[in-house]
Amino acid sequence: MFEEAETGQEAVMPSNLIKDPDWWRGAVIYQIYPRSFNDTNGDGIGDLNGVTEKLDYIASLGVDAIWLSPFFTSPMDDFGYDVSDYEDVDPMFGTLADFDRMTAEAHKRGLKVVIDLVISHTSDQHPWFKESRSSKDNAKADWFVWADAKPDGTPPTNWLSIFGGPAWEWDSRRCQYYMHNFLASQPDLNFHNAEVQDAVLKAAQFWLDRGVDGFRLDTVNFYFHDADLRDNPPLSADEMPSTVDPTNPYGFQDHVYDKTRPENLVFLEKLRRLLDKYPGTTSVGEIGADGQAVELTASYTEADKRIHMAYSFDLLTPQHSAAYIRRIVEEMNAGIGSGWASWALSNHDVKRVGSRWGEGLDTRKFAPLGAALCASLRGTPCVYQGEELGLTQADVPFEKLQDPYGIRFWPEYKGRDGCRTPMPWVKDNAHAGFSDTDPWLPVAPEHREQAALEQDKDAGSILNRNRAFYAWRQNVTPLKKGDMTFLESPGETLVFTRAHQGETILCAFNLGQSHETITLNGLELEDLKAPGFTGTAQGTTLSLNGLDAVFAKVVS
Known part of the structure; x- marks a missing residue:
């Protein structure tokens, strides 16, 4: 095919x-x-x-x-x-x-x-980790992030795994914890x-x-990771970004040390x-x-x-x-x-x-x-x-x-x-x-x-x-390497220019479903007829159907 x-x-x-x-x-x-x-x-x-x-x-x-x-x-x-x-x-x-x-x-x-x-990190099946976990004094003993338990047996820090639970796994061979930011079978390498x-x-x-x-x-x-193994501080409710997943406690911390x-x-x-x-x-x-x-x-x-x-x-x-x-x-x-x-x-x-x-x-x-x-x-x-x-x-x-x-x-x-x-x-x-x-x-x-x-x-x-x-x-260089400047536009539209070596291209997108007419005072446009889109640029005016775009050359 x-x-x-x-x-x-x-x-x-x-x-x-x-x-x-x-x-x-x-x-x-x-x-x-x-x-x-x-x-x-x-x-x-x-x-x-x-x-x-x-x-x-x-x-x-x-x-x-x-x-x-x-x-x-x-x-x-x-x-x-x-x-x-x-x-x-x-x-x-x-x-x-x-x-x-x-x-x-x-x-x-x-x-x-x-x-x-x-x-x-590697797999726990990587030869490096197999050797590292075999003892506390082998040639690769310090190739991964190992730490002793706290006196009560709990993990060395409060760090969490993205995939759920503590970022530490107990290993019965070394009688220590090792760090994993993801699965327990993905031990973190020690870049120190x-x-x-x-x-x-x-x-x-x-x-x-x-x-x-x-x-x-x-x-x-x-x-x-932080060589001193300091605990991460919590984020307050107003500090948490909107991208935090409330089903996963990982987002409750400020990850400054892990x-x-x-x-x-x-x-x-x-x-x-x-x-x-x-x-x-x-x-x-x-x-x-x-x-x-x-x-x-x-x-x-x-x-x-x-x-x-x-x-x-x-x-x-x-x-x-x-x-x-x-x-x-x-x-x-x-x-x-x-x-x-x-x-x-x-x-x-x-x-x-x-x-x-x-x-x-x-x-x-x-x-x-x-x-x-x-x-x-x-x-x-x-x-x-x-x-x-x-x-x-x-x-x-x-x-x-x-x-x-x-x-x-x-x-x-x-x-x-x-x-x-x-x-x-x-x-x-x-x-x-x-x-x-x-x-x-x-x-x-x-x-x-x-x-x-x-x-x-x-x-x-x-x-x-x-x-x-x-x-x-492929043939519009400003879209690859040009500087970018947004222009004011109404509703659910985005209008910006890309400029490179004296050539300026205007890009306009209507993310909404209603038609938009946009007047750009001070800009004279030449429609580039970008394939696949029906929006138009004429003089200083853009006309965009819903979910449409237009690309134009700025001529003055």
Whole structure:
């Protein structure tokens, strides 16, 4: 499927030439969750050969790079985010040879390859941890965060795990607690130990030597903990950000001691020096820190010093009014300094944007609008697999849940499985063309109607509208690298300019469902006829239907 002869779509060659070390600045990154993308060996789980098989499809989207969620050797307690070997491929995904072939084929199509680097913690099955827990005086005894119990036997601090309960697990071998920010089977590495830093940098170098173009850095602000093991203070009710989940007590603390420590900046400088030895590589960090996103993005992505870009969860929330989006983006633009943001509306950890923001709306209108908005903000947009099809959140019944996070907090929180269900490739197939056997998660019945091959046949589909927009965007440099300024606009509209090297583009989005006419005094506009949208710009006036957009060149 999706060879050029079958789709009628010629692959768009992205403009991420290796001669441009800043190719990542404003590039469109397509996130692949390999388990759910395409299964070629019939075990119900996607694999690296499945990615290779769909590279023509990915290239046809007009994106610049792929980001692969983890495929390393793992017991899969957290589906690859618990690594037991940093320098090999888990057999369920294939082999190192399969990875090399996929990378080579991606590069032939002009696609960069970014992989997830999960180094804040390992699996408890990693040889490093097995040795560390064997005694208090072995060579790796201090490679993980170990601490004695308090005199009453309780954990050393009040730190909590994101996945529920204390962030400490008692180990009967050492008769000590070890720290875990996530599952108890995901012990945290001790970055205060220089040998640990060297070991994870060696793992990064292994993949750089294999030709990867960069890393997505999982939980990039979780690497260091407070060496003095001080308790986190509580947050008062008026201090808690609106993103706090009331079903999970993790959000009740101010996490000043278990993450986001100042030592992190020094390590990120070491990582950047390694990346700089491989010209054209990049890095994007995941920052999990309520209320500090701007400050941390600015410091973590300071130009030429630490990582290249970072994203937070500020647009991965239920809030989506025009006023909210404008506030979040303006605060980032004002505070980021020389740094660079990355933006996403969906990923493998949150409810799909088609349901979070698009509930009750016409998906055929909302999905292309959301994609274009994300790709027009100052920063680098990430598109999560299936987002280009307008997929909504799947409802996975409890008996078929796989996510330990969802199982623990069910039914108030249903976990992450609903955004991880298999990619639908064809409509009339038992498993939507994803696999020849029962997949690890069920295919959502409603996703069949949105299958990629079905949409490929329809010139006006969400898929083809997104393809057309990304292809058009490739030649509009201000949308990739330009500065950004918001203009006043009514209702649920967002109007802003992107300016780069003397060229200014105006972008206008109507997130509401009513028609809006906007007059911009002092600006003369030339409509750019962006594909897929019916809004118009004439003189100083914008005309926007509900869930529509317009792009115009500012001529005076």
